[in-house]
Amino acid sequence: MTPNDVRTDVQADVRADTPTVTGALAHAVAAAGLAPSIHNTQPWRWRMTGDSLDLDLEPSRLLRVVDPDTRLATLSCGAALHHARVSLAAQGWRATVTRIPDPAHPEHLAHLRVDGPAPAPVDALTVRRAHTIGIRHTDRRPLTGPPIGPAELDTIVTAVEAEGASLHILRPDQVTDLATSASHAHRTEPHEARRQAELAHWTGRDPGHYGDLPVGDGPDRSATFAILYGHADQPLDWLHAGEALSAAWLTATETGVGVLPLSATIEMTSTRQAMRVLLSGVGYPHLVLRLGTIGPDDTDPPHAPRLPTDQIIDSS
Ligand SMILES: Cc1cc2nc3c(=O)[nH]c(=O)nc-3n(C[C@H](O)[C@H](O)[C@H](O)COP(=O)(O)O)c2cc1C
Structure with a gap:
């Protein structure tokens, strides 16, 4: 069994309307869990405190030989952070992100605070973007379609x-x-x-x-x-x-x-x-x-497994 042989709520509903900040943050973390990561290591850890999330590199899920500087793990966490931002925006919440809030602790990658409800209704593009989080996947298939324009x-x-x-x-x-x-x-x-x-x-x-x-x-x-x-x-x-x-x-x-x-x-x-x-x-x-691009006859590959959300978040 590899470290990733864990099936979970991969198809979490990342668009749910969540009236509370806590619910919205929990959905954002579930969406972030669907982000791509280097060799599917999912090297992220979230902490939820009140109306905030903190994102850290998870030391047990780093590739010490392949990625000794943690550049690709940090990049993967950036993708997860973007997924969380998209999810919150689609749920109608405004947030402020502080990246690497303490340079003495570069493993603490981001602090995200919800400022309040968005002033305007959520636009269709943002809703679509959050929906796309559940569809996106790595495409390793031979490219059978035309070149991209x-x-x-x-x-x-x-x-x-x-x-x-x-x-x-x-x-x-x-x-x-x-x-x-x-x-x-x-x-x-x-x-x-x-x-x-x-x-x-x-x-x-x-x-x-x-x-x-x-x-x-x-x-x-x-x-x-x-x-x-x-x-x-x-x-x-x-x-x-x-x-x-x-x-x-x-x-x-x-x-x-x-x-x-x-x-x-x-x-x-x-x-x-x-x-x-x-x-x-x-x-x-x-x-x-x-x-x-892939020709129209090809079916999408199955989604890669993900850690259960409760293994990537600490709440206090
Ligand atoms: C920084 C980074 C590097 C990656 N490098 C490779 C790679 O070299 N080869 C590959 O097939 N997939 C690579 N991937 C894709 C991951 O393997 C993939 O995101 C992960 O298995 C989860 O699958 P999914 O993207 O289909 O959800 C990389 C992803 C990231 C974020």
């Missing part, structure tokens, strides 16, 4: 930028260069065997080069590859990148675009540096994404 790409880029991050679309030759550099890194990284062992423990299978870019002209021919990046490389930037990932992914889901994060290039220092060169030094890479 400029209009869809624009909406995804806009969603990323609204959360203070940026998206760089890779040219095909840049994808090949990056894949080659990742393949070289796998052969030469000193911790590769321990890395593979940790991945196998969390994913419950032999991961191979799980999370790699494809080399050559395979079924990903119609894919668009992009680097999600930010202006600095600190926990605050990783948190914003996670919020941007969630915003982009929910937007992509609504426009029929499938998303697959590919974390191996970020996990390895040498490929992170190669990507920094690709970005011409203007930013720091946080995650590589494969974007694409």
